[in-house]
Amino acid sequence: MKLGKIFDRPRQTDKTPVLPTMTTNVTWLAALGSRLTAVGLAVEAGPGGLIVRNLDTPSLADTIKCRRRPDDGDRFWFFTSWNEAIAQVEELDEAVLTVVGYLKYDIPAVRNK
Known part of the structure; x- marks a missing residue:
């Protein structure tokens, strides 16, 4: 028996397996949240995005969102609550x-990096 008869080439109708990658806005927000927590900011997930607070001055806070940016090839970017672009998601630092x-x-810790 030839292997060609058992295993054929993929067809256009075959489904591509979904591999776990950092391509969702939730995943990118979680990665950013971990880094912000590591440098001493208060972080919590909220319905509108990632809520980040200054622990010394709680009135200094923002809700960071992650969405695709049409003018940058639909790549994911982080945005402030007032829709100011922060950085591409790959640029976590x-x-x-x-x-x-x-x-x-x-x-x-951030200044001395």
Whole structure:
């Protein structure tokens, strides 16, 4: 028996397996949340996105969203609650520094990187 008869080539109608990758906005927000928590910000998941607070000044807070950006090839980006682009999701360090910067939070661990 030839293997060609048992295993054939994939067809266009065959379903492509869904592999676990960081391609959803929830996954990217979770990754950002972990990094922001690591540098000392209060983070919680909310219905509208990731709620980030300055622990010393709780009035300094924002809800960060993650969505596709049509003018950048539909890549995922992080956005502020006022729709200001923060960074592409692949640029987690840049996103952390930006959020820390506009929340006016002096974090030595971030400064000394």
